[in-house]
Structure formats: C-alpha cells, structure tokens
Amino acid sequence: MSRLSAHSPNQRTLIRSVFAVLESHYGYFDWWPDTPPYQTMLGTILVQNTNWRNADKALNNLGKSANNPHLIELLPLDELAQKIRPSGYFNQKAIKLKALTEWFKVYQYDIKQVREIELSTLRKELLAIKGVGGETADAILVYAIGKPSFVIDAYVRRIFERNGLEAPKNYETFRLLVEQAIPADTKRYAFYHGLMVEHGQQFCNKCALCPLVSSCFPNILFYP
DNA sequence: CCCCAGGCTTTGC
DNA sequence: GCAAAGCATGGG
Numbered sequence: 001m002s003r004l005s006a007h008s009p010n011q012r013t014l015i016r017s018v019f020a021v022l023e024s025h026y027g028y029f030d031w032w033p034d035t036p037p038y039q040t041m042l043g044t045i046l047v048q049n050t051n052w053r054n055a056d057k058a059l060n061n062l063g064k065s066a067n068n069p070h071l072i073e074l075l076p077l078d079e080l081a082q083k084i085r086p087s088g089y090f091n092q093k094a095i096k097l098k099a100l101t102e103w104f105k106v107y108q109y110d111i112k113q114v115r116e117i118e119l120s121t122l123r124k125e126l127l128a129i130k131g132v133g134g135e136t137a138d139a140i141l142v143y144a145i146g147k148p149s150f151v152i153d154a155y156v157r158r159i160f161e162r163n164g165l166e167a168p169k170n171y172e173t174f175r176l177l178v179e180q181a182i183p184a185d186t187k188r189y190a191f192y193h194g195l196m197v198e199h200g201q202q203f204c205n206k207c208a209l210c211p212l213v214s215s216c217f218p219n220i221l222f223y224p
Numbered sequence: 225c226c227c228c229a230g231g232c233t234t235t236g237c
Numbered sequence: 238g239c240a241a242a243g244c245a246t247g248g249g
Binding site: 044045047048049050051052053054055088089092096130131132133134135136139151153154155156193196197200201 | 228229230231232233
C-alpha cells in the first residue's frame with residue numbers, strides 16, 4: 001500500500017475520505033451523550049491507558065461524588081484512590097483528579113464560566129494541570145466544555161496509519177493536521193472521534209489492516 | 225502465564 | 238528532544 005507522506009497535497013483528502021467512509025457505514029450517533037461536564041472530566045482521567053469498562057467502575061464507585069466537585073475536594077486523597085482502584089494507576093489518578101478539581105475551582109465549579117474562556121487559553125491551562133496531557137486536554141475541551149479541539153488517541157492513530165497516512169509522531173502536529181482537514185465544529189469533532197473509537201473497537205486491534213476502510217481505500221484514495 | 229486497554233510524568237542519554 | 242521506565246486494574 002502506498003503511503004501519503006506528511007505535507008502531501010492528498011493528505012487532508014485522505015483524512016476527509018476516511019471519516020466519510022466511516023460516517024456512511026455507521027451513520028450519525030451521539031457519542032458520550034448526556035454526561036454532566038464534571039463527570040466527563042473525571043472520566044477522561046480515569047480512562048487513561050485503560051478501557052472504559054474499568055473507568056466506569058471507578059466512576060460508579062464515586063457515586064454522587066462523580067458529579068460533585070465539592071465532594072471530591074473534601075474526599076481524602078487515600079479514600080479517593082481506593083474508590084477509583086478499578087481504573088488502574090489509582091494512586092496517580094487520585095492526584096490527577098484532585099489537580100483537575102483544583103483547576104475547576106478557580107471557576108467556582110461553574111462550567112458556564114469556563115465556557116466564556118477562549119479555546120487556546122483553556123487548552124494551555126488544561127495542559128498545565130498535572131496528569132493532563134494532549135489527549136486528555138482535547139477530550140475535556142470537546143466533550144466537557146464544548147470547544148472544537150480534535151482528540152488524537154490510539155484509535156485515531158491506528159486507523160489512519162492503516163489507511164495509508166504517514167501520521168505525524170508529534171501529538172500537536174497530528175492534531176493540527178486533522179483539524180485543518182475538517183471544519184472546526186464541536187459536534188462534528190466529537191462525532192468523528194466517536195466514529196474512530198466505535199470502528200476501532202469493532203475490529204481486532206492486532207489486525208494488520210483495518211478491514212472496513214482498507215477495503216474501501218482503493219475507491220477513496222484518489223477521490224477528489 | 226501472557227498481552228492488552230481511549231496516557232502521562234520522570235529520568236537518562 | 239526523544240526513548241524508556243514506572244504506574245496497576247480487569248478481561249481475554
């Protein structure tokens with residue numbers, strides 16, 4: 001299979017085509033729907049390098065605290081760690097949840113105040129939080145805050161690489177590339193990332209090729 | 225027993 | 238600036 005190198009003129013076309021194929025196959029769905037913003041933020045930390053099943057167990061263990069930053073603030077660190085045990089790395093993640101909550105407190109735990117802030121400013125603030133890297137920051141931005149920042153995760157990388165894209169190794173470079181290929185829109189960014197996860201989870205991660213898209217690849221590569 | 229899952233920070237070169 | 242180690246549980 002031929003690969004499109006970085007800065008190839010067809011690079012963005014390939015990206016758009018992959019999304020188009022997935023969208024036509026799976027149709028629209030509302031991914032991560034109706035989850036309260038604070039709980040969504042906690043979820044982005046808890047799911048780091050684990051599966052959603054384990055992250056969800058941790059959220060359930062938190063009970064009402066999962067959507068109440070005041071309760072998380074009052075919860076002793078070691079108790080918090082024990083509750084989130086199923087998500088793995090629980091000692092580190094407990095510290096991360098505390099740090100994230102401290103950041104939220106600056107805005108009086110009010111998501112509306114957060115949404116007043118400009119995207120680039122918020123992104124810098126989030127990246128400054130201990131335990132929040134690029135992917136987590138973008139997930140918080142798009143799913144909890146509602147800003148158009150595209151999440152680059154293992155699924156996005158894997159699927160694009162298997163479909164001929166020479167994906168930038170650097171996170172920021174990759175994110176900007178995808179964002180240049182798609183109009184900035186929160187709902188669309190959320191949905192397209194959801195498509196990647198949906199598709200990635202339906203196929204064996206060890207497969208050399210991604211069955212659905214690779215079979216469509218000959219038809220979409222040279223599509224204008 | 226092995227490997228993997230929607231990362232991030234720290235350390236060492 | 239990049240590679241490697243460390244963090245830890247649950248499921249196949």
